[in-house]
Amino acid sequence: MADANNEHLVRSDDPQHPANLICELCRKFYTLGWVTGTGGGTSIRHHDHIYIAPSGVQKELMAPSDMFVLDFNSRDYLRKPTSLKPSACTPLFLAAFTKRGAGCCIHTHSQWAVLVTLLVERDFGADACFEIEMIEQIKGIPKGYGKQGYLGYFDKLRIPIIENTAHEEDLAETLEQAMENYPDTYAVLVRRHGIYVWGDNVQKAKTQCESLDYIFQLAVEMKKLGLPWTK
Amino acid sequence: MADANNEHLVRSDDPQHPANLICELCRKFYTLGWVTGTGGGTSIRHHDHIYIAPSGVQKELMAPSDMFVLDFNSRDYLRKPTSLKPSACTPLFLAAFTKRGAGCCIHTHSQWAVLVTLLVERDFGADACFEIEMIEQIKGIPKGYGKQGYLGYFDKLRIPIIENTAHEEDLAETLEQAMENYPDTYAVLVRRHGIYVWGDNVQKAKTQCESLDYIFQLAVEMKKLGLPWTK
Amino acid sequence: MADANNEHLVRSDDPQHPANLICELCRKFYTLGWVTGTGGGTSIRHHDHIYIAPSGVQKELMAPSDMFVLDFNSRDYLRKPTSLKPSACTPLFLAAFTKRGAGCCIHTHSQWAVLVTLLVERDFGADACFEIEMIEQIKGIPKGYGKQGYLGYFDKLRIPIIENTAHEEDLAETLEQAMENYPDTYAVLVRRHGIYVWGDNVQKAKTQCESLDYIFQLAVEMKKLGLPWTK
Amino acid sequence: MADANNEHLVRSDDPQHPANLICELCRKFYTLGWVTGTGGGTSIRHHDHIYIAPSGVQKELMAPSDMFVLDFNSRDYLRKPTSLKPSACTPLFLAAFTKRGAGCCIHTHSQWAVLVTLLVERDFGADACFEIEMIEQIKGIPKGYGKQGYLGYFDKLRIPIIENTAHEEDLAETLEQAMENYPDTYAVLVRRHGIYVWGDNVQKAKTQCESLDYIFQLAVEMKKLGLPWTK
Numbered sequence: 075m076a077d078a079n080n081e082h083l084v085r086s087d088d089p090q091h092p093a094n095l096i097c098e099l100c101r102k103f104y105t106l107g108w109v110t111g112t113g114g115g116t117s118i119r120h121h122d123h124i125y126i127a128p129s130g131v132q133k134e135l136m137a138p139s140d141m142f143v144l145d146f147n148s149r150d151y152l153r154k155p156t157s158l159k160p161s162a163c164t165p166l167f168l169a170a171f172t173k174r175g176a177g178c179c180i181h182t183h184s185q186w187a188v189l190v191t192l193l194v195e196r197d198f199g200a201d202a203c204f205e206i207e208m209i210e211q212i213k214g215i216p217k218g219y220g221k222q223g224y225l226g227y228f229d230k231l232r233i234p235i236i237e238n239t240a241h242e243e244d245l246a247e248t249l250e251q252a253m254e255n256y257p258d259t260y261a262v263l264v265r266r267h268g269i270y271v272w273g274d275n276v277q278k279a280k281t282q283c284e285s286l287d288y289i290f291q292l293a294v295e296m297k298k299l300g301l302p303w304t305k
Numbered sequence: 306m307a308d309a310n311n312e313h314l315v316r317s318d319d320p321q322h323p324a325n326l327i328c329e330l331c332r333k334f335y336t337l338g339w340v341t342g343t344g345g346g347t348s349i350r351h352h353d354h355i356y357i358a359p360s361g362v363q364k365e366l367m368a369p370s371d372m373f374v375l376d377f378n379s380r381d382y383l384r385k386p387t388s389l390k391p392s393a394c395t396p397l398f399l400a401a402f403t404k405r406g407a408g409c410c411i412h413t414h415s416q417w418a419v420l421v422t423l424l425v426e427r428d429f430g431a432d433a434c435f436e437i438e439m440i441e442q443i444k445g446i447p448k449g450y451g452k453q454g455y456l457g458y459f460d461k462l463r464i465p466i467i468e469n470t471a472h473e474e475d476l477a478e479t480l481e482q483a484m485e486n487y488p489d490t491y492a493v494l495v496r497r498h499g500i501y502v503w504g505d506n507v508q509k510a511k512t513q514c515e516s517l518d519y520i521f522q523l524a525v526e527m528k529k530l531g532l533p534w535t536k
Numbered sequence: 537m538a539d540a541n542n543e544h545l546v547r548s549d550d551p552q553h554p555a556n557l558i559c560e561l562c563r564k565f566y567t568l569g570w571v572t573g574t575g576g577g578t579s580i581r582h583h584d585h586i587y588i589a590p591s592g593v594q595k596e597l598m599a600p601s602d603m604f605v606l607d608f609n610s611r612d613y614l615r616k617p618t619s620l621k622p623s624a625c626t627p628l629f630l631a632a633f634t635k636r637g638a639g640c641c642i643h644t645h646s647q648w649a650v651l652v653t654l655l656v657e658r659d660f661g662a663d664a665c666f667e668i669e670m671i672e673q674i675k676g677i678p679k680g681y682g683k684q685g686y687l688g689y690f691d692k693l694r695i696p697i698i699e700n701t702a703h704e705e706d707l708a709e710t711l712e713q714a715m716e717n718y719p720d721t722y723a724v725l726v727r728r729h730g731i732y733v734w735g736d737n738v739q740k741a742k743t744q745c746e747s748l749d750y751i752f753q754l755a756v757e758m759k760k761l762g763l764p765w766t767k
Numbered sequence: 768m769a770d771a772n773n774e775h776l777v778r779s780d781d782p783q784h785p786a787n788l789i790c791e792l793c794r795k796f797y798t799l800g801w802v803t804g805t806g807g808g809t810s811i812r813h814h815d816h817i818y819i820a821p822s823g824v825q826k827e828l829m830a831p832s833d834m835f836v837l838d839f840n841s842r843d844y845l846r847k848p849t850s851l852k853p854s855a856c857t858p859l860f861l862a863a864f865t866k867r868g869a870g871c872c873i874h875t876h877s878q879w880a881v882l883v884t885l886l887v888e889r890d891f892g893a894d895a896c897f898e899i900e901m902i903e904q905i906k907g908i909p910k911g912y913g914k915q916g917y918l919g920y921f922d923k924l925r926i927p928i929i930e931n932t933a934h935e936e937d938l939a940e941t942l943e944q945a946m947e948n949y950p951d952t953y954a955v956l957v958r959r960h961g962i963y964v965w966g967d968n969v970q971k972a973k974t975q976c977e978s979l980d981y982i983f984q985l986a987v988e989m990k991k992l993g994l995p996w997t998k
Contacts, residue, residue: 111445111516132512183442185523192532210931210960211876214804227933227959238441240458266458267441281825285804292878297530299990301885342676342747363743414673416754423763469672471689497689498672528761573907573978594974645904647985654994700903702920728920729903759992 080153083123084138092118092125093138095276099180100127104134106287108182114268115181117167118276122146126167128158146171162242163270169250170272174219174260178279179272186290187269191235193297202235203256204263206293206303214285216278218258230304231289232256235263261286311384314354315369323349323356324369326507330411331358335365337518339413345499346412348398349507353377357398359389377402393473397501400481405450405491407503409510414499417521422466422496424528433466434487435494437524437534445516447509449489461535462520463487466494492517542615545585546600554580554587555600557738561642562589566596568749570644576730577643579629580738584608588629590620608633624704625732631712632734636681636722640741641734648752649731653697655759664697665718666725668755668765676747678740680720692766693751694718697725723748773846776816777831785811785818786831788969792873793820797827799980801875807961808874810860811969815839819860821851839864855935859963862943867912867953869965871972876961879983884928884958886990895928896949897956899986899996907978909971911951923997924982925949928956954979 084093096116103109103116114133117126124144127136142160143153149168154160161167163181170176190204206212207230215225225231234252239245245264252262260282261271271286273279293303315324327347334340334347345364348357355375358367373391374384380399385391392398394412401407421435437443438461446456456462465483470476476495483493491513492502502517504510524534546555558578565571565578576595579588586606589598604622605615611630616622623629625643632638652666668674669692677687687693696714701707707726714724722744723733733748735741755765777786789809796802796809807826810819817837820829835853836846842861847853854860856874863869883897899905900923908918918924927945932938938957945955953975954964964979966972986996 107519110519111442111512113442113445113516113519132508183519185519185526188440188523189526189530189532192527193530208931208959209881210957211804211806214806227931238439238458264441266439277825281804285806288800288803288806288876288878292881294526294530295878295882295987296885299882299886299987301882338750341750342673342743344673344676344747344750363739414750416750416757419671419754420757420761420763423758424761469670469689495672497670525757525761569981572981573904573974575904575907575978575981594970645981647981647988650902650985651988651992651994654989655992700901700920726903728901756988756992 079156080143081139083143083153084125084141086138091138092120092123093141096125096127096141097136097138099276099280100133100136103180103182106182106184108180108184108283108287109133110183113183115161115163115167116178117161117163117171118178119146119171119176123152124167124171126161126164128155129161130159165243165246166249166270169246169253170270173250173253174272175274176272176279177275179270180279180283181268181270182283182287183268184287184290186287186294187263188266189294190290191263191265191267193294194235202237202265204231204233204235204290204293206231206289207305209289209292211285211288211292215282216260216273219260221258232259233261233263233269233286234259235265238265238267310387311374312370314374314384315356315372317369322369323351323354324372327356327358327372328367328369330507330511331364331367334411334413337415339411339415339514339518340364341414344414346392346394346398347409348392348394348402349409350377350402350407354383355398355402357392357395359386360392361390394501396474396477397480400477400484401501401503404481404484405503406505407510408506410501410503411510411514412499412501413514413518415518415521417518417525418494418500419497420525421521422494422498424525425466433468433496435462435464435466435521435524437462437520438536440520440523442516442519442523446513447491447504450491452489463490464492464494464500464517465490466496469496469498541618542605543601545605545615546587546603548600553600554582554585555603558587558589558603559598559600561738561742562595562598565642565644568644568646570642570646570745570749571595572645575645577623577625577629578640579623579625579633580640581608581633581638585614586629586633588623588626590617591623592621627705627708628711628732631708631715632732635712635715636734637736638734638741639737641732642741642745643730643732644745644749645730646749646752648749648756649725650728651756652752653725653727653729655756656697664699664727666693666695666697666752666755668693668751669767671751671754673747673750673754677744678722678735681722683720694721695723695725695731695748696721697727700727700729772849773836774832776836776846777818777834779831784831785813785816786834789818789820789834790829790831792969792973793826793829796873796875799877801873801877801976801980802826803876806876808854808856808860809871810854810856810864811871812839812864812869816845817860817864819854819857821848822854823852856963858936858939859942862939862946863963863965866943866946867965868967869972870968872963872965873972873976874961874963875976875980877980877983879980879987880956880962881959882987883983884956884960886987887928895930895958897924897926897928897983897986899924899982900998902982902985904978904981904985908975909953909966912953914951925952926954926956926962926979927952928958931958931960 126142167179170179234256236248271283357373398410401410443462465487467479502514588604629641632641674693696718698710733745819835860872863872927949929941964976
């Protein structure tokens with residue numbers, strides 16, 4: 075009998091296989107508070123296959139067999155777990171893969187990210203961009219797509235903030251617009267919602283997401299203590 | 306010899322068996338700070354059997370053999386561990402199973418839930434209801450009992466708050482009243498005490514409880530930062 | 537050859553054996569932030585044997601062979617690991633065993649406990665007592681030594697605070713005085729230092745310590761939010 | 768075939784071997800939030816061999832084979848993993864080994880350390896030193912290099928703060944200057960960056976780092992509550 079639903083695409087003993095890696099990452103993200111409830115999501119591009127965690131499941135309990143697999147070129151599902159729903163983040167993940175050549179994209183509901191979007195709203199009105207400078211951890215963020223190296227300590231980190239929409243998939247257009255407006259960014263904050271972070275590969279997406287979350291947490295604590303984010 | 310205390314009801318190799326699942330959930334809830342000391346509790350309905358964690362035990366160390374089992378129809382104990390006390394939460398769990406057809410009910414002493422009840426007290430006087438809107442995680446909460454789907458981003462989340470009583474079982478009446486007053490709610494906050502959250506099944510009760518706790522934590526942090534919960 | 541250092545006192549396959557239990561508890565306490573660095577300590581009375589964790593070691597890495605064993609009546613060491621120092625908490629643990637018939641005593645450097653002692657200092661001047669009421673978790677604390685049952689929701693929890701001294705063993709006298717002044721208390725806070733909590737047995741000492749820590753954390757957060765501890 | 772890259776230096780079944788220990792420590796430091804992203808680092812001196820974690824890797828996922836090994840006297844690399852970059856912290860670790868006879872040096876990006884440097888900046892202007900007194904945990908810090916024993920409860924803890932630079936290796940000079948100015952210190956804070964902590968051996972470096980982090984966290988919370996660090 076043929077492998078009708080392409081089970082072979084998610085079966086591997088290699089812990090670095092995308093189907094295994096998404097499960098492992100999401101277990102870690104759960105302990106970090108990034109994918110509480112069934113929130114957040116993760117996607118990995120592996121050659122022409124896009125692996126995506128399903129919607130509406132407990133992210134820390136996922137199995138490789140829960141993964142959706144999409145063909146990068148045709149956008150057809152190569153594998154669709156019958157009892158699960160595809161992620162509403164799919165068009166946003168695809169934007170990172172298509173427009174930025176990303177190898178992995180992570181979506182979190184981190185409270186630090188959400189609080190930062192609320193603090194910018196209040197402090198800077200319509201200027202939809204989080205800015206901070208002179209924090210060592212900024213050096214964990216690359217200079218920009220197609221550029222060599224990482225931001226320096228004296229560089230200003232700027233992460234665009236887009237407005238949230240009723241339906242997650244409707245964020246795709248403004249997220250792509252934010253990518254155009256901020257061509258160097260590796261992340262887009264979504265007001266009152268969370269963040270999308272991508273990277274050239276899984277390690278970079280994860281460590282950049284961690285560095286940003288660290289910076290957002292620090293920024294919130296700075297605000298509580300009356301310390302400014304920029305000079 | 307007969308199985309006098311119905312031991313078979315709590316013996317299973319299946320990790321999804323209610324007696325095993327309550328232990329596993331409570332280990333997780335302990336790390337989340339929901340069942341500190343011997344606080345909080347969890348109950349699962351499995352057909353006509355109600356499984357309930359005992360009172361006054363360390364919730365992260367429970368074994369399946371510690372579980373009480375109640376008959377849903379007769380309200381008789383089918384199984385009573387001799388050295389343990391039944392949970393004072395029992396009538397409140399039963400309210401969720403009876404009046405809302407819940408499959409699982411979780412009671413936590415989460416500090417975020419307690420703080421929210423204190424902040425509503427102070428800010429809104431006698432209005433015993435927590436309200437928040439325009440937070441993505443609200444979409445993790447269903448629209449209401451007998452309704453299809455989940456709250457939207459622009460919907461207002463409303464969780465009733467009842468006053469605490471000297472004895473937990475005495476909360477049953479006001480909790481049932483709150484269910485009447487807020488027919489759509491899947492949770493009731495108890496002032497200076499914690500929260501009861503239920504769901505159609507274990508996964509839904511757990512993820513709804515997580516989503517609410519996330520929202521309460523965010524709400525407390527918003528208050529510290531001077532950010533309003535509603536427009 | 538004789539068992540010169542009474543090794544048999546700390547060798548057991550039973551996880552409930554005091555030498556094993558202290559190690560297991562301290563691993564848990566480390567993750568709770570109670571025994572950071574080499575701070576804090578734990579002691580269990582088992583019949584006439586007092587088991588005590590050593591001084592100056594990483595509490596999360598202890599082995600049963602690191603335990604000191606003291607004879608309850610003679611106060612002689614039955615077992616002394618040669619390369620380790622006995623705990624400076626020893627006279628304080630003994631006070632709980634002797635004056636309150638405790639089965640276990642836990643000493644933590646919990647930051648919530650320390651902050652509470654600082655907040656009382658500032659708010660109430662010389663009144664060396666932490667007071668809070670109408671918090672459900674208070675029901676996790678017993679009414680008092682020799683009394684039946686636990687505090688009620690409407691009871692006021694009162695934990696005495698003693699001043700810190702240069703040497704930990706010098707706290708014994710004022711700790712015993714606090715026990716006299718507050719005969720019902722199961723804990724004594726030490727200003728700018730931490731807390732001693734005891735209980736009739738290991739489970740009670742641990743869960744009471746957790747309940748108090750929960751209450752202290754809540755009290756600190758309440759203070760940040762401008763919420764009063766008592767009416 | 769010869770062991771061209773001195774593989775034997777990082778291969779051992781002994782969990783106390785430096786190459787294994789650095790990996791184990793960094794896994795713990797990751798959960799403490801000290802080495803988020805690829806930040807922070809750890810180095811152990813073992814006789815004339817200096818073991819150093821590489822730059823730019825996920826610290827919680829390192830393997831012994833990722834370690835660099837430097838000869839203490841010649842400063843030549845005895846082992847260089849081909850695909851990894853040596854740590855920019857190397858000259859700073861060497862300062863601790865050379866000028867203070869340290870056996871281990873830990874560099875963290877702890878947010879508590881960073882916040883403390885920001886609070887001193889604001890409160891005390893150009894006085895680049897964190898000061899606190901009368902906190903029991905101070906007793907976890909030694910009196911000074913070449914001195915016997917630990918700080919007392921009534922001693923003032925003073926940790927110098929140096930200004931951050933664009934490149935981590937450029938911190939070496941001011942770090943060494945701070946060691947001269949504060950000959951008793953076992954740590955140097957780096958403004959908007961983190962901290963370097965060393966100790967006579969691994970256990971001391973780790974527990975001193977934990978004690979300092981505890982004190983920094985407490986200090987930040989004290990500031991939020993309006994409590995002074997010194998009289």
